[in-house]
Amino acid sequence: MTSQGQDRAQAPAPRERRTVRRRRMHEDLVDVLAEDIRQGIYPVGDPLPSERCLMDEFGVSRLTVREAMAALESHGLIETRPGTRARVCGPRADFLLSMLSQAAVFYLQQPGGLHTFGEVRELVETGVVRLAAERATATQIEELAARLQANRDAIGDTKIFGQTDIEFHLAVAQIVDNPIISSFFRAVEQWLQEVRDISLRNEGQMDIAYAAHARIFEAIKAGSPDLAAQEMRVHLHQLATIYPRNPDAKSPF
Amino acid sequence: MTSQGQDRAQAPAPRERRTVRRRRMHEDLVDVLAEDIRQGIYPVGDPLPSERCLMDEFGVSRLTVREAMAALESHGLIETRPGTRARVCGPRADFLLSMLSQAAVFYLQQPGGLHTFGEVRELVETGVVRLAAERATATQIEELAARLQANRDAIGDTKIFGQTDIEFHLAVAQIVDNPIISSFFRAVEQWLQEVRDISLRNEGQMDIAYAAHARIFEAIKAGSPDLAAQEMRVHLHQLATIYPRNPDAKSPF
């Protein structure tokens, strides 16, 4: 018996539930095993006890054990494969990245999300160029110059220009050499690409964007944090003025 | 039969697996249902089809359906309760907060995590005070003054001083009125508390911290973003110099 279409009438916003959600059997198991992992009883790379052993040890069904293992895997603590026992995995950057991406999408989809997110982006990018201006080595400035040149060469081709635009910003971020900042940039990379694809359709926008990048580059090269931040802020504000007011916020994945 | 202690010999870092993990049955179901939710086929608040209906519809066992539902719930897309069908829930801020907290813990636990995270914190807090200095209303400045006074009154009591210290920083952040920034602060709040509990044991540190807060307050009151950022930077650098070099990074939860 299928129930497609069932109960899909328009409903008002759901009233908050008042019953307390009862704790489930496998949740206790999740807590115990997560704590064992945290305490190093199962170091990274070690296998966990098998499902059948855990069901014996905790006196629950194998299904309950499997639900706990699934929860641990969804938290990124373990990974399972057929035929071998689950293994503890260290917190993986790619897992965190996907979580950050989901968080980014969440905020973008909220009312005013574009503004909210844009504000944070400005805060991060102006802070990043400050640090870049303080720290850039001669080699890094050469690398940045190459990115800038590629950006210039791409004028006229919306797709490639957008790509080199992002690569320029990423190269600035990489000067700071901070994994959290790099993760932030990667988390929003696809969304930024889509935003630029839209923005760059404006007449003459590639020239304007390139000119802003050139000024940012000069400020970093000159070792002027305040100037670099100011130029980045002007650049982002200009982008905000041409970006459509209320576009559909697109998911980066 | 238990297997405690089994296979726990020291092992080198595990070599990355090369076998391709086979796609599981319930993963297809997760994709389909997640897409239905994204497309609005099941709006927020609507119940999903029952487990028994989904097993009929997709020709899989009820256990496989339950695994898919568990995965959707761990992604924060639905919530389940005994006796009623699972319901779609909108992305919840608390869910995102816990994800940000996990990300924060991840980066803190990496080698050099304290430095990496401190750098990002400085970037965020200096950016936030700049915006606060630009935007603070008279009412907000009064509120901030009250937080500062509470901070001053707490000198001598490590616990309360730490609490008021964080409240001062949070009040600055709230001037910016950006939910992402507020979430960031809340995500690292408990960890910050623990850090301060350690820092404030240093002789005279409460007086130093209060004095820095007072200078930050004056800069915000004077509407001087550059000065506010500079005072915040000095404050955070001073904290970094007295904080133990390689403490155990503690989980905020």
Place this chain on the structure above:
DNA sequence: GATGGTCAGATGGTCAGACCAGTTACAGAA
């Protein structure tokens, strides 16, 4: 001694059926 093939045992993945506890809707009585 190194290598390749085979096999048994251990493992996870999925299934079917069952039972229990919680929730909801409906029919009948007051």
Place this chain on the structure above:
DNA sequence: TTCTGTAACTGGTCTGACCATCTGACCATC
């Protein structure tokens, strides 16, 4: 019209089973 009891539907957990995958031991060959 309202209230109550009950049936139906729901999720949570269990047991036993079978299938596919992986690993280690063993043996034959070079």
